[in-house]
Amino acid sequence: MIYLSRFVWILVLCLMAACGQKSESPSELMAEGRQIGSFRGLVQIERLINDRLYRADRPLMINGILGQDLNFLLGSFTGGTGISQREGANPNPVNVLLWEILMDDTAQMIVGGIKAEELDESFQSAAKELFALNREDDASDELRDFWHIFMRYDAPETEREAWVAAMQSSGSDFKTEENPKRSVLQSLLLHPYFLLEH
Amino acid sequence: MSLRYVLLLVAFSKVVASCHREEKSFPASEVSWEQRAWLDKTVGAILYGKSRVTPEEEKHLLTLSRAEAVDELMNRPEFYDTVLDFNLYFQGSKLEELHSGIGFSPNYQSEVLDSMPALVSAMEVAAGGDYFTLFDWQMPYFVGAKYIEPSRYARDPLKQSEIGRMTVEELQAYHWDQANTALKRIAAAFEGGAALTSVCSEFNDFDAIPSYIASISDLNLPDPFGSFANPSIEVQIKCGALGDVAPDSELRPALAEELSRLQKAHASLPELLGRLPRTVNQIKDFVRISPSSVPLVGDKNREGFSSVMWSQLENSSTNFNRRRAAYVLRTYFCDDLTPINIVAPSDHASDTHGSDAACAACHYKLDPMAGFFKTRGLGGIDFPSDKSDFLIHDDLLRREGKDFEDYLRSWKSPDAAREWNVGYVRSTTDASLNEYGEDLDDLFRIIRKSRESKVCLAKKMASYVLGAEQIYDGSWINHLAEKFHIAAQQGAAPGASSQAFKEVYKSLVLSETFGKADPEEGKCYDYAPGAKPSALPCAVSFIIEKNCASCHRGKGAQKGLDLTTWEDKGQGDMGFSHIEAGSGQPVPAGESLLRIKDRLSSSDSRLQMPLGRAMDPVERATLFKWIDSQLRETP
Numbered sequence: 001m002i003y004l005s006r007f008v009w010i011l012v013l014c015l016m017a018a019c020g021q022k023s024e025s026p027s028e029l030m031a032e033g034r035q036i037g038s039f040r041g042l043v044q045i046e047r048l049i050n051d052r053l054y055r056a057d058r059p060l061m062i063n064g065i066l067g068q069d070l071n072f073l074l075g076s077f078t079g080g081t082g083i084s085q086r087e088g089a090n091p092n093p094v095n096v097l098l099w100e101i102l103m104d105d106t107a108q109m110i111v112g113g114i115k116a117e118e119l120d121e122s123f124q125s126a127a128k129e130l131f132a133l134n135r136e137d138d139a140s141d142e143l144r145d146f147w148h149i150f151m152r153y154d155a156p157e158t159e160r161e162a163w164v165a166a167m168q169s170s171g172s173d174f175k176t177e178e179n180p181k182r183s184v185l186q187s188l189l190l191h192p193y194f195l196l197e198h
Numbered sequence: 199m200s201l202r203y204v205l206l207l208v209a210f211s212k213v214v215a216s217c218h219r220e221e222k223s224f225p226a227s228e229v230s231w232e233q234r235a236w237l238d239k240t241v242g243a244i245l246y247g248k249s250r251v252t253p254e255e256e257k258h259l260l261t262l263s264r265a266e267a268v269d270e271l272m273n274r275p276e277f278y279d280t281v282l283d284f285n286l287y288f289q290g291s292k293l294e295e296l297h298s299g300i301g302f303s304p305n306y307q308s309e310v311l312d313s314m315p316a317l318v319s320a321m322e323v324a325a326g327g328d329y330f331t332l333f334d335w336q337m338p339y340f341v342g343a344k345y346i347e348p349s350r351y352a353r354d355p356l357k358q359s360e361i362g363r364m365t366v367e368e369l370q371a372y373h374w375d376q377a378n379t380a381l382k383r384i385a386a387a388f389e390g391g392a393a394l395t396s397v398c399s400e401f402n403d404f405d406a407i408p409s410y411i412a413s414i415s416d417l418n419l420p421d422p423f424g425s426f427a428n429p430s431i432e433v434q435i436k437c438g439a440l441g442d443v444a445p446d447s448e449l450r451p452a453l454a455e456e457l458s459r460l461q462k463a464h465a466s467l468p469e470l471l472g473r474l475p476r477t478v479n480q481i482k483d484f485v486r487i488s489p490s491s492v493p494l495v496g497d498k499n500r501e502g503f504s505s506v507m508w509s510q511l512e513n514s515s516t517n518f519n520r521r522r523a524a525y526v527l528r529t530y531f532c533d534d535l536t537p538i539n540i541v542a543p544s545d546h547a548s549d550t551h552g553s554d555a556a557c558a559a560c561h562y563k564l565d566p567m568a569g570f571f572k573t574r575g576l577g578g579i580d581f582p583s584d585k586s587d588f589l590i591h592d593d594l595l596r597r598e599g600k601d602f603e604d605y606l607r608s609w610k611s612p613d614a615a616r617e618w619n620v621g622y623v624r625s626t627t628d629a630s631l632n633e634y635g636e637d638l639d640d641l642f643r644i645i646r647k648s649r650e651s652k653v654c655l656a657k658k659m660a661s662y663v664l665g666a667e668q669i670y671d672g673s674w675i676n677h678l679a680e681k682f683h684i685a686a687q688q689g690a691a692p693g694a695s696s697q698a699f700k701e702v703y704k705s706l707v708l709s710e711t712f713g714k715a716d717p718e719e720g721k722c723y724d725y726a727p728g729a730k731p732s733a734l735p736c737a738v739s740f741i742i743e744k745n746c747a748s749c750h751r752g753k754g755a756q757k758g759l760d761l762t763t764w765e766d767k768g769q770g771d772m773g774f775s776h777i778e779a780g781s782g783q784p785v786p787a788g789e790s791l792l793r794i795k796d797r798l799s800s801s802d803s804r805l806q807m808p809l810g811r812a813m814d815p816v817e818r819a820t821l822f823k824w825i826d827s828q829l830r831e832t833p
Contacts (some may be wrong), residue, residue, distance in 0.1 A: 025290070041294070042294075043294040043295050047247055047249070047295075048249050051247075051248060051249045051250065052249060052250065076294050077292045078296050079292065083290050083293055083510055083511070083525065084290060084292045085290075085508070085760075086292075086666075122225055125255070132434035147701075152238050152249065152250060153231065153238045154235075154238075155235050156715065157231050197665070198715075
């Protein structure tokens with residue numbers, strides 16, 4: 001199921017990124033008639049994760065997961081002082097795949113952080129409450145809590161409700177997996193409203 | 199315990215949990231989701247690196263009006279990191295991260311100190327001083343923490359385990375001793391009568407203490423040991439690194455001076471290092487030092503360009519500093535030199551392709567701008583013509599004598615009123631619109647004074663806060679830039695420019711565009727006070743209104759072309775209202791756009807529009823590019 005969900009996310013993100021279409025700038029990228037943005041970039045995503053989920057003295061470092069040589073494909077300012085410019089932020093099939101790999105590992109690291117109690121108190125508490133529930137329980141409020149700490153107001157309220165409904169549906173990883181922490185985290189880490197500028 | 203009590207306990211704990219949850223997150227309150235989303239976005243835009251404030255702060259900020267919340271956030275120290283980050287963005291030196299680590303290592307990246315105007319002007323905003331130091335050439339010196347990245351010691355003779363046990367002070371003392379020994383060896387060789395070429399080699403060996411050199415360069419000191427090489431480039435040249443070894447009569451005093459300078463610099467370092475903090479996590483903690491406290495190569499002041507800028511934008515023997523000129527035009531005037539073939543230069547530097555008609559459109563601005571750098575050669579080193587009879591380019595070509603004179607003559611002015619054809623050129627037909635000068639001090643004086651640099655500053659601020667892809671109405675940008683222009687006037691109050699920066703930043707965060715959750719990039723949301731949305735696409739409406747509409751408006755429009763209309767011509771084609779003067783027939787949309795494009799790009803002053811009037815080159819290029827894009831969409 002994990003592998004299937006990973007495939008589905010790649011597919012969704014590729015569709016969001018107008019996978020395979022040639023486009024001159026992120027502003028011209030369209031998905032289902034809607035304009036989409038570019039990736040926030042590795043540093044910004046790392047900063048968001050640390051600011052929202054981790055304790056200041058125990059930061060999570062994700063910039064070494066893929067190796068420094070690939071980070072420039074994920075949206076970063078390159079060129080150093082003098083003439084730096086943003087590169088790699090325009091979604092394309094390659095960087096969408098790299099983000100998927102990166103966020104998969106990141107989800108695993110956060111799961112480890114929950115176990116080791118390295119996380120920000122409010123996130124730790126929300127995670128404990130959510131994952132202590134039984135499958136048959138109504139987890140709507142706990143899911144909203146979890147979403148809020150992770151996503152804040154990056155996405156509209158309707159997106160949160162759609163995510164909660166998806167997690168609550170009987171076939172979701174959250175309801176079917178023995179240990180759903182990783183797939184729940186993946187669903188947020190790979191959420192377009194989290195990964196993309198808007 | 200009976201089952202009833204257990205169930206009661208579970209029910210009670212659920213009630214407590216739900217109350218607790220309501221308090222700690224997404225409380226159902228009178229504050230809308232939109233308002234909360236705006237606050238989060240504002241926190242991100244003002245407090246560098248933060249995506250939220252504490253729940254208590256959030257609760258308080260939500261009780262304030264948006265303007266009050268912005269004021270309060272802009273008074274926090276993190277805002278000055280945002281100013282620094284923007285300044286680096288403005289200069290084209292944006293870093294992914296200002297700090298060298300998250301949480302555990304609060305020091306700034308050493309690159310921050312390489313772009314001194316960005317840092318100094320952010321510090322000025324924090325102190326309520328002069329923000330326009332961003333446009334200064336001569337800069338004060340600031341240094342950071344004495345922290346050194348352990349990776350700098352990769353080639354060190356010390357074992358990594360030993361390094362791990364040493365404090366920064368112990369490491370620096372260790373390397374100071376190593377350097378001291380090397381300097382004594384050089385002095386002994388020089389004073390002992392060794393061949394001068396072997397003394398040159400000894401100087402090169404001094405560079406074989408990389409950790410020591412690194413410990414200095416991390417502080418970004420003002421070139422106490424020559425930031426590019428050891429010994430200094432000038433001494434290397436005399437030692438024969440780029441040609442013949444200089445005769446002993448020149449080499450000996452040069453080596454003596456170099457040795458003396460290094461000894462003085464070396465002796466001054468312990469006192470300087472002792473004054474530095476271990477961490478610098480706010481810009482106010484950077485330490486200002488007097489240039490005279492550290493003997494410098496040539497006692498130069500710190501200059502406005504980063505060392506990386508000098509090394510990346512080379513003055514080759516064929517580009518005659520044009521890469522540096524293009525950087526200045528792009529960075530400080532937002533002029534990306536769109537080649538639209540608008541004018542032919544009356545005169546031109548020799549031996550260059552600029553005289554080619556297709557290239558002239560850029561070169562009329564580029565060449566005079568490059569002239570500000572005319573004495574700057576390899577790595578930005580100044581070879582002033584009154585002191586030096588040669589110049590070495592970045593491709594190591596050495597010009598001397600007549601060759602050097604011919605090179606400089608490329609910028610000699612044919613006009614008796616001034617010696618050099620060096621300046622910021624707005625018009626090729628009316629020299630009174632241009633700003634002329636000779637050297638980089640003059641260039642930065644022009645930048646500080648010009649209206650274009652203020653408009654460029656406002657544009658880049660909008661781009662930084664609202665997104666690089668967003669389109670803005672020109673009248674709004676000019677309205678914002680006017681605050682900078684007023685602050686730059688003579689007699690403006692001290693700190694007026696810092697206040698202007700804050701006001702413009704606040705306007706951007708309070709703008710309609712910023713408040714939109716998902717703004718359309720091709721749409722304008724904000725206009726100057728009194729300005730109304732036009733029927734024209736907002737990307738060009740302001741430019742047309744400013745430059746064209748006085749003649750091309752309404753029924754009496756010149757040549758039947760009404761540039762204040764933008765209408766559907768049928769079959770989805772959009773165009774201006776355009777009636778053929780003789781026949782009274784409508785001009786097809788494509789033909790109409792083509793004629794406008796030709797008139798914009800013509801170099802014939804009888805045809806070029808606007809007729810007999812100067813038009814900002816950046817605005818001309820913007821309108822030209824837009825017309826061209828519309829033409830591609832029109833059959």
